[in-house]
Amino acid sequence: MHIREEQRERHTLAVLVDNEPGILARIAGLFSGRGYNIESLTVTDVSEDESVSRITIVTSASPATLEQVIAQLDRLVPVHKVVDLTAAGPHVERELALVKVKGTGDHRIEALRLADVYRARVVDATTTSFVFEVTGGTDKIDKFVELMREVGLIEVARTGIVAIARGTEAA
CATH class of the missing domain: 3.30.70.1150 (ACT-like. Chain A, domain 2)
Incomplete structure (x- = not known):
């Protein structure tokens, strides 16, 4: 029986998080602990009072894996919102x-x-x-x-x- 390997697609995720020590390590750990690769990672403060940061992550994954990554990111406590910019439309x-x-x-x-x-x-x-x-x-x-x-x-x-x-x- 031939098992078809799932096609990997490149996606850009925007993740809004509380600006607190250790959040980037937790997100990177989520990816590495499950064998997901981060192709690009940028972080910046986006709120006037420096309480919220935006993390932009580029990764390649199958649709099922990507869905799992987004769900796991959403469950992290300091994460406010995860948006798959690639799936959301023009960016x-x-x-x-x-x-x-x-x-x-x-x-x-x-x-x-x-x-x-x-x-x-x-x-x-x-x-x-x-x-x-x-x-x-x-x-x-x-x-x-x-x-x-x-x-x-x-x-x-x-x-x-x-x-x-x-x-x-x-x-």
Whole structure:
């Protein structure tokens, strides 16, 4: 008998939580303890009095596993709300990366040309290197980093994905 492996889909979750010590560790523990992978994780305070934080989690899972993850997140005491932005409809996702590239001669010119095409800003420069800031979707950043490998990539630092639903509704 052939058992079909369930298709994994990428989902972006917005989780509103009490801003208290240990909540991020509890959420990460929920994922790791059950063998779920977190592809991207960002956290920020979202309330005026700093009492609520928003955690954006990108994960890939089968529909059944994702349903289980959301249910388990919802049961954690300091969690106020879990929204699957992917399932909820249109949303905007962005990421920021700092990309350090060595550059002299023709490689320097090519790095600057590519940065212009990708709308990357030079945020630091020396006579032998650049640090570019690039924002956009994950695919854009992946491609920019791949191209910079060819001209002298030194190092990459990425923020992880932030996302927000389109329209007038809040997560």
